[in-house]
Amino acid sequence: xxxxxxxxxxxxxxxxxxxxxxxxxxxxxxxxxxxxxxxxxxxxxxxxxxxxxxxxxxxxxxxxxxxxxxxxxxxxxxxxxxxxxxxxxxxxxxxxxxxxxxxxxxxxxxxxxxxxxxxxxxxxxxxxxxxxxxxxxxxxxxxxxxxxxxxxxxxxxxxxxxxxxxxxxxxxxxxxxxxxxxxxxxxxxxxxxxxxxxxxxxxxxxxxxxxxxxxxxxxxxxxxxxxxxxxxxxxxxxxxxxxxxxxxxxxxxxxxxxxxxxxxxxxxxxxxxxxxxx
Amino acid sequence: xxxxxxxxxxxxxxxxxxxxxxxxxxxxxxxxxxxxxxxxxxxxxxxxxxxxxxxxxxxxxxxxxxxxxxxxxxxxxxxxxxxxxxxxxxxxxxxxxxxxxxxxxxxxxxxxxxxxxxxxxxxxxxxxxxxxxxxxxxxxxxxxxxxxxxxxxxxxxxxxxxxxxxxxxxxxxxxxxxxxxxxxxxxxxxxxxxxxxxxxxxxxxxxxxxxxxxxxxxxxxxxxxxxxxxxxxxxxxxxxxxxxxxxxxxxxxxxxxxxxxxxxxxxxxxxxxx
Numbered sequence: 001x002x003x004x005x006x007x008x009x010x011x012x013x014x015x016x017x018x019x020x021x022x023x024x025x026x027x028x029x030x031x032x033x034x035x036x037x038x039x040x041x042x043x044x045x046x047x048x049x050x051x052x053x054x055x056x057x058x059x060x061x062x063x064x065x066x067x068x069x070x071x072x073x074x075x076x077x078x079x080x081x082x083x084x085x086x087x088x089x090x091x092x093x094x095x096x097x098x099x100x101x102x103x104x105x106x107x108x109x110x111x112x113x114x115x116x117x118x119x120x121x122x123x124x125x126x127x128x129x130x131x132x133x134x135x136x137x138x139x140x141x142x143x144x145x146x147x148x149x150x151x152x153x154x155x156x157x158x159x160x161x162x163x164x165x166x167x168x169x170x171x172x173x174x175x176x177x178x179x180x181x182x183x184x185x186x187x188x189x190x191x192x193x194x195x196x197x198x199x200x201x202x203x204x205x206x207x208x209x210x211x212x213x214x215x216x217x218x219x220x221x222x223x224x225x226x227x228x229x230x231x232x233x234x235x236x237x238x239x240x241x242x243x244x245x246x247x248x249x250x251x252x253x254x255x256x257x258x259x260x261x262x263x264x265x266x267x268x269x270x271x272x273x274x275x276x277x278x
Numbered sequence: 279x280x281x282x283x284x285x286x287x288x289x290x291x292x293x294x295x296x297x298x299x300x301x302x303x304x305x306x307x308x309x310x311x312x313x314x315x316x317x318x319x320x321x322x323x324x325x326x327x328x329x330x331x332x333x334x335x336x337x338x339x340x341x342x343x344x345x346x347x348x349x350x351x352x353x354x355x356x357x358x359x360x361x362x363x364x365x366x367x368x369x370x371x372x373x374x375x376x377x378x379x380x381x382x383x384x385x386x387x388x389x390x391x392x393x394x395x396x397x398x399x400x401x402x403x404x405x406x407x408x409x410x411x412x413x414x415x416x417x418x419x420x421x422x423x424x425x426x427x428x429x430x431x432x433x434x435x436x437x438x439x440x441x442x443x444x445x446x447x448x449x450x451x452x453x454x455x456x457x458x459x460x461x462x463x464x465x466x467x468x469x470x471x472x473x474x475x476x477x478x479x480x481x482x483x484x485x486x487x488x489x490x491x492x493x494x495x496x497x498x499x500x501x502x503x504x505x506x507x508x509x510x511x512x513x514x515x516x517x518x519x520x521x522x523x524x525x526x527x528x529x530x531x532x533x534x535x536x537x538x539x540x541x542x543x544x545x546x547x548x549x550x551x552x
Contacts, residue, residue: 059428082329088430099425102416113429116331116436161425171428 010037011070012169012201013058018067020057027053029225031067035169040195040202042212044236045222046247052173054222055205059093059171060084072168089117092162092200096174098154100146100161106133107142110161117165132160135197136190152183156190163194170194172204176211188214209248213237221247311515312508315434319442322435331432337440345406345441346448353401353452354459360397361389361460365467378472382482385464390487394456395449395495396543399502402449403535407510410441411531414514415524423515442507449503450496457495498546505538 011034018031028050035041035058045051056062057069060076069076071087079087093099100109110129114120120128126142133139136156146154155175162170175191176184188211195202206212212219212233219236221228223243229236236244245251288296319333326332368381414437417423426433465479474482513531517523 056424059424061424061427085329085331085430085432088428091428091430093425093428095421095425097420099421101422102420113431116429116431165429 012037012072014070016068019065021065027225033220035201035203037201038199039217040215042216042219043205044212044219049222050225051205051222055173089165090168092167093171094158094162096177098158102146106144106157110164113165132164136160152179170200170202174206176208191215308512312512315438315511318434319439322439331435333439338443341440341444342448345444349405353398356397357456357460358463360393361464362467365464383486386483386486389460390457390491390495394460395453395499398453398456399539400536403506404532407506407535408528408532410510411514412524412528415517415527418517419520438511445503445507450499453499501542502539506535509535
């Protein structure tokens with residue numbers, strides 16, 4: 001009993017039977033998973049498997065159709081607006097493109113969460129921002145604008161901003177996408193370093209196998225909106241599942257799509273992720 | 279002739295009605311979104327401190343500077359040009375009846391009640407409404423709005439409330455400035471053309487204009503401010519399809535804002551001028 005309780009306490013995210021729709025179309029189907037305290041959970045899958053969509057739901061950016069989602073032990077359906085804002089202060093995100101605010105300097109970007117959520121002196125916030133930038137090896141870059149940074153540097157700055165409030169959970173969407181192998185590998189090292197130094201739980205969405213195997217404690221493999229398996233790197237590598245084998249060995253699949261569905265997705269008529277009002 | 283059970287393509291009328299229906303629903307949805315954003319902005323303005331998320335006054339001041347102070351030269355220039363044009367046309371028309379000396383009356387009413395707020399609104403829509411749509415649209419496609427949400431920062435409080443409040447303050451102020459500049463420059467022309475002294479011209483204006491006339495103009499400019507901000511934000515938030523989508527949203531925002539301003543002016547004048 002005590003062991004069960006400890007396991008429950010150790011889960012920072014719990015998802016039970018998550019189902020989501022856009023219009024009549026089911027996007028995620030019966031997702032049940034958890035993320036444990038201090039672990040790096042990698043969500044993997046091919047294009048269109050629903051991994052980025054799942055990440056948006058884990059970050060509570062979208063409204064689910066059914067299912068239960070608990071973040072840091074709190075059922076998100078039971079939270080008041082204020083409790084929800086407070087919960088979000090314990091989360092950080094590094095989006096694929098960095099999502100740095102182009103009108104602010106790198107330093108101001110990193111300082112923004114502190115400015116919005118704390119009553120610290122400006123000089124203290126500046127010191128904290130500088131420290132986080134040094135952690136991601138961008139010390140001295142605080143006065144530059146995001147447009148003056150390279151792709152890898154933008155992602156590092158996004159990590160610094162995501163970590164400035166010392167969140168319990170860090171979400172990363174395709175951290176190594178679009179980067180050369182050396183920079184991508186350095187970012188993987190940074191993710192490991194952040195987990196070890198700050199003890200946070202990290203959820204990473206990626207389709208880069210090398211990166212996933214390097215950083216993951218556990219991997220969730222997603223396919224067409226459903227979970228194929230959740231396991232350690234070794235368990236995923238050893239899986240006999242045909243679709244996982246194809247994914248790991250880069251075997252192309254005969255994925256035929258209904259032309260009407262494809263066109264609807266292309267024109268955004270039905271596929272409305274992120275099209276809600278502010 | 280279709281066989282039994284075979285699907286026939288929808289008729290032209292059906293497709294037309296379907297399209298009209300979709301546009302209508304979309305328009306109602308956008309109006310609803312706009313209303314919600316205004317309400318939410320007011321919530322953050324007055325109650326944000328309870329959530330420890332007040333609307334930052336330095337952001338409002340920055341927007342007031344951008345929307346208001348930076349727009350003064352162009353608005354003054356156009357308000358003066360249009361008022362002078364109205365004075366010229368007014369004198370030309372009234373001269374037919376030998377009544378050009380009464381040009382001040384028509385000019386004062388039309389500038390204060392209609393043209394000053396309208397020109398101000400149109401210019402703010404072109405400068406700031408489009409900029410707002412472009413900014414929010416770009417932030418949306420770059421996932422900056424999602425980043426704000428995950429940080430626990432309300433995008434409406436951070437992005438919408440400051441320009442809305444700034445517009446509510448600055449558009450009436452700019453409109454008042456347009457009144458002064460427009461009537462002054464038209465007065466100079468009247469002085470040159472008809473020999474009426476500026477002091478006499480000013481006396482005529484003070485005699486003719488009532489406080490309600492000025493308030494009607496300012497009231498309209500408040501409505502225009504809300505329309506410009508809401509249309510800019512709704513179009514920016516609805517951006518799809520990358521940079522091209524941002525361009526379309528910006529254009530749509532300007533067209534819709536100017537249309538809304540002109541239609542509002544017509545509706546108000548119908549309702550208030552018997």
